Amino acid sequence: MAAWLTALERLARSRAKAGLTRELRPRPADDDVVDLAGNDYLGLARHPEVVAAAATALSAYGLGATGSRLVRGSTEAHAELESDLAGWLGAEQALVYSSGYLANLGAVRALADKHTLVVSDAYNHASLIDGCKMSGAETVVAPHGDSAAVAAVLDAAPGRPALVVTESVFSVDGDLAPLAALHEVTSARGALLLVDDAHALGVLGPQGAGGVAAAGLSGAPDVVVTATLSKSLGGAGGLIAGPRQIVRHLVDTGRTFIYDTALPPAVAAGAHAALRIAREAGDRRALLAARAEQTVRRLGAAGFAVRRPAGAVLSVTAPGPEAALAWAADCRDRGIAVGCFRPPSTPDGSSRLRLTLSAGVSDVDFARALDVIVECAP
Structure with a gap:
């Protein structure tokens, strides 16, 4: 193997050891996962x-x-x-x-x-x-x-x-x-x-x-x-x-x-x-605000330190990058997609689950998603 490819393989192993490997996960058009990872805040992508x-x-x-x-x-x-x-x-x-x-x-x-x-x-x-x-x-x-x-x-x-x-x-x-x-x-x-x-x-x-x-x-x-x-x-x-x-x-x-x-x-x-x-989507913005409050209450009651977000994105701190990966994977296995942010994506070096709220998710699915996040916590 060429020296430069060997060097890249060595860097990849180092990232894997630190829990910083990233993967592409193609999703089908009929994906039925509850999406708290994407950024479709107002639920307009499929309107x-x-x-x-x-x-x-x-x-x-x-x-x-x-x-x-x-x-x-x-x-x-x-x-x-x-x-x-x-x-x-x-x-x-x-x-x-x-x-x-x-x-x-x-x-x-x-x-x-x-x-x-x-x-x-x-x-x-x-x-x-x-x-x-x-x-x-x-x-x-x-x-x-x-x-x-x-x-x-x-x-x-x-x-x-x-x-x-x-x-x-x-x-x-x-x-x-x-x-x-x-x-x-x-x-x-x-x-x-x-x-x-x-x-x-x-x-x-x-x-x-x-x-x-x-x-x-x-x-x-x-x-x-x-x-x-x-x-x-x-x-x-x-x-x-x-x-x-x-x-x-x-x-x-x-x-x-x-x-x-x-x-x-x-x-x-x-x-x-x-x-x-x-x-003209004041109703959707009001729903996002209500769900932000719901998320803070639910996660706070489970012992997580979560701040009320200004908009529709909030984070929950994970013990480390590998724990964040496992937490996100467990949620995904139960049909809930959440963001997994690790260095260098996090400015302070801490790993997090990032939740993005969407008006396109039903009330029942949203409540279930919060329960799964709590149940899968490391």
Whole structure:
């Protein structure tokens, strides 16, 4: 065996010993597992109107976009989706990407360069972390959710171009960033605030417009929002929303936009239908809030330390990576899918089960899922 393959085998054995091996588990279309692992918060991925819109666009446009957005990949489906996304978020303009990961890379790279000071929350998603690295900017990692620490970093570099990067609802533990306080810090010092609203869009704010809207920051000229179409909207893709100047800059210079094949039109049309439903889905958001309370009560009564989540994602600490794997596997064997988060996916090095709540799960199945999680605990 070639030396480099031997080295990879050695690394794989080390990961296996540490309980950090990952596996692909293809699921059938008729999978009957109760899903508390996926991100279909509002239960729209299979909504008849969403599926019908996607099917109509699939018939009209074909399977793919056939090119990047600046070549042949921009369609009326993309333009209509972007217009309604901007209106929903209260932004001047929005730009759709083929994934949320690429949107985050593109946003950070557009707003930061080697002259910029970036302040990044310690619990930020990997896509934001990678964007900071790729930008070439000096990046300071601030303690999680600490606006005073962010202010101190900015005050130590007065007059320097600065960007503060955070999620709204954090993807591992489901807590909410102090967005209003962070904006007070950034606006007073002339810095920009970039917020990844992926786990709040559709769940928080007026008409589900997200954490930025909930904090009263919609349309602020010094706030840029990113999000995905793959969570509450049940589709795929990402977005960046903000002042028209940022969208113009991204179209002209953004490498993750210019050189990437566009989101398939059928997916854009399906996400657009989901957006229209999500805006009026107050009943589904109320159900998510009630289930968050139910989860905290049930797991708390069983002795688990679980915090009330800001949105629809929460975590339960496991003794270690192998215990987390076994816990998730036991739940899966009993028909319940839960997330299993281990290093390096967890910012503090602790392993967890992550539960994502969905309005698409029945009351009976949801209650049974909580019972199984408790019964399978290590």
